[in-house]
Each structure stands twice: as C-alpha cells, then as structure tokens.
Amino acid sequence: MSEQGKKPLRVIMIGAHPDDSEYYAGGTAALWAARGVEVQLVSLTNGDAGHHQKGGGALAGKRIEEAARSAEILGASSLVMDFHDGELEPALEVRKAVIRAIRNWQADIVISHRPYDYHPDHRYTSQVVQDAAFLVRVPNICPDVAPLEWNPVFLFFADSFRKPVPFQPDVIVDVGPVMDKKIRSFDAMECQVYEWLPWLDGILDSVPATKSEQLEWLWEQYAEHFERSAAQYTDLLAARYGAEHGAGVKYAEGFELCEYGSQPSREELWELFPK
C-alpha cells in the first residue's frame, strides 16, 4: 500500500443487495468521494426478489437503474452483479466473481457485511468476501484477472447482532455533513424505500405522495438509526475527533477491521478513512 500513497485511494463496498452499501456506508462513501477517493458500490445480487408486486428480470432492471442513480448522488461508481436475490450461496462461482471485482477495482479497502447479519444473502456475501481476502493475491486463482500486488484492508459494516460476538468498531466516521446526500441516495431507490420496505413493515399507508413530503418522511424513517450509531460509540468518536467535536456528532457510521487481509495499526486505519 505504500506504493499506492501517491495514487488516489480505491475503495470497494460489497453489499448483498442494491441498497446495502448505500445504507451502511453511503455517508462515508460520499465523504471519500469528495476527497478524490475512487469508490465503487457493489451488490452481489440483482435484487430481483425485493418487492411485493414486481419481480424477476423486470425488477432487477429497475433496481440496477436506481442503484446507479443513488451512487451518482454519492459520487461513487455502481456495479450490480447478477446473482439471484434471496438465493445467494457461498459457492465458488460467487467467490470468484468477488475476487475478480476486487481485482478489477484495484481496491485498497474492501468493506462488506459481518457473517452474523440477519439476511442469509448478507451472511454469505460476508463469507465469500472473507474467502477472497487472501486469494485476491494468488495468481493461480482466477488466472484470467491479474492478482493484486498488495493485500487490501478488509472491514465490516456495522450491525446490531450480538451472537457469537457483537460488532466492535475500529474506526468511526462523522457523516453529519453528508447526511442529506445519504438520505437523497435512499430517495433514488424508490421501489425499495417507498414501496417494498414500507410494505414489509406494514406502514405502506404512511408513505406520502409528494416528493418533498417523501424526503421528510425518509429522514424520519432512517436518520434515527445513524443517530443511535453516534450515541453508541461516543468514546470512539471522542478519540478520533476530540472530546468537543465528538460529543457533537449526530450521525455516524462505524466499521470493524476484519482479521483477514492487511492489518493496519489504528493510526494507519484512521488515516485512510475520511474525517
């Protein structure tokens, strides 16, 4: 990575569905992008099961478009792979697709789910990303794409699951300055935030009709979660931003270092992340 110092940092966020990376790390992605970092948001599945009325290729096509618009708002690139939603398995085929994506993006940093998340697609995304953590460097694996000459740093998105171990952030990012962008990136995923997810939660009736009301409604629905992140990790925020700034942080995104892949010191890690 030392040789990469002069080149812009390259980050790949690998979620299971088109909206996962945006949800867990859209703010950090936007902050990175504003500093000239190249960020790619990847969805392993095409999201073709994420709706109560639509489905299949038609839904996948819509979600690919929405993910592209959402990424554009954040200043990131978008890649939606074509595995079926709700049917992801930690198969060699998926692992190899991930190895190739990380290599193609020449990633210095890879961020994905922990293997203990609630959705099987999240868990298996995590598993194949962890499986890739060493193999991205091995020339005999996927010899059709040149291996990385360095091992990226691998990290996990935050989650609230406790077993077998709770999420423990190694770095936290104040995303207050870009929270508006993050909410607008959700707004771009209409079929999710205004249709499927409210339907699933039984609150479809509460979705307003006009755009301005919708954005306000999105803030109400989503901001609280990231407020909780800030409230939960005040110590880490104070350590990274100083006591005063730390205490004033309203919205935060935390990340945990994976034991596989490059192992930077806390100092090096904090240097890599936007502040």
Next chain:
Amino acid sequence: MLKLDRVLSLFMASLVGLCLGFLFLVSLVQAAERPAKKPLRVIMIGAHPDDAEAKGAGTAALWVEAGAKVQLVAVTNGDAGHQSEGGGALARRRAAESRQSAEILGVSWRTLDFHDGELVPSLEVRKAVIRAIRQWQADIVISHRSNDYHPDHRYTGQVVQDAAYMVAVPNICPDTPRLERNPAFMYFQDDFQRPNPFRPDVIVAVDRVMDRKWRSIDAMTSQMYEWGPWISDYQGKVPAGADERLEFLKARWSSWLLSWAKNHMDLLAERYGKEQAARVRFAEAFELCEYGRQLSREKLWELFPK
C-alpha cells in the same frame, strides 16, 4: 459301564478343553482391547502440503519416538501455491517435497487431491476425510480451527468437525468400516480472535526435535524459498546455498514459532514445571474440539508426548 465311563471322561475332557479354549480366547480379546498395548494412532489433517508440518511436526516427531503411528494429510494437493508454476505439475512437486518431509519426521503422508484455493465444505470432501480417518484407525485427529485466515483452512476445519461423529456411523460411507471408538479431535494453534481465540488444552515442548522440524519444513522448497517469499514480498532476499537459506528460514519464522511457547507459558509451566518450562523455546499447542471423544485433561496429557 466302561463305555459310559469313556464317554463321561471324554465329555469331561472336552469340557475342560472348551473352558481352557474359552479362557484363552477371552485373554486374547482382552489383550486386543487393552489400548496400552496397541500403538496410539494419530492423523493430522492440514489444508495444504506444509500446514500439518508447520503446526504439528515437532509433536509428530516426538510421538513417533514414543512409538505412535502418525499420518499427515493435505486435503488439497497444493496446486495453486506458486507464482509461476501450477496445476498437476506443481501438485506432483509438492507431493514429492511432502514425502521427503514425512521421511525426516518418520510419519506417513497422503493428500486427498482437492484443488488448492477452491476447497468448499462439500459432502465429497467430508466423505474423503471420514474415509481417511477410518483408514488410519485414528485415536486422535488434529486439524485447523474454522476461523483461520485461509478459506481452505476454514473449510478443512469445518469438514473435519463434520466428520467428528460420522466416523462412528456405519451407514455413512459404508464402503469403509466405521471406527468403533470416536477419536479425540483437536485443533492446531492460530492467532485469530474472532469469534473466539484459540485456547490450548495441551502444549508440547518440541526443542528436542526442533532440528527435525526445521528440516521437515526446509524440504518444502517450492513453498519456503519460492512461493512464501514471493507472496510475502521478500523474494529477492532468499540466499542461494542450502545451509544459508535454512538459516534464513529459521530467522524468518522464529518470531512466529517462538510466540507459541511465550503465549501459553502458564500451560507450559503446568505441564513441565516452572523451571523446565522457562527453558522451553519452541512449543506446539493444541485445543480439544467439543465434538468427538471428550478426554479429561489428565488423559489428554498422558496421550500427548512430553
């Protein structure tokens, strides 16, 4: 009368003979059942040709000295572990290196021939492991934990755990006779913390056979002096001469191998006494798996070489 006498005496004689024969048989069976008389059988199952050697060669060599029968297994054939070689040619080269290494340690060696870097915890792999454990008639099975850094290590750990009960089930792999006694399953040491760190149940001081362990690793030329240095970015630093490069290997690996005794000094002191433990430089530690036969600490320490 006479006739009856003869019949009776014949009957008595054969009865005595039968009894004696029965007693003889009983003592034979008892002798066979007494495990102390039979050599202990150990199988160490690593993901690649060099994993079991790196983690357990010292203990293997000490066991062999004590009369145990040890087999080292590589689940994959190692056919991806090189920067400029690969496939069947590399797999054959690594098999030859491993056999040389096994000869130095006095152990048996085999590979299950799955592709390196592509191991998945499939039924096919699990069954190959079940058969290997049965064929070796193993009393003790040692493998990776399922949270090691390499996916092949993790899935080797998983399939070995999957085998931990199945080796005793006759309807599973009925082509290979089941084990009548579930072996004890153990893990090699590693440094990973999540979801839980390695906690050793037994530790073995291996200084006495350390020279043999170094030579067994040194025999893996393709790994120690070619692929390892390439993937870890010190390719240009490997010396040319055989003695020089072995010294280089020792310098490179020592801090890692030395850390095992340091990290588990308490257990070392418990098993060897404080004074002797303080003099130990190289040790190998193992954790008991919760599946398979559950041994008391006392029994476990008795089975492992000292």
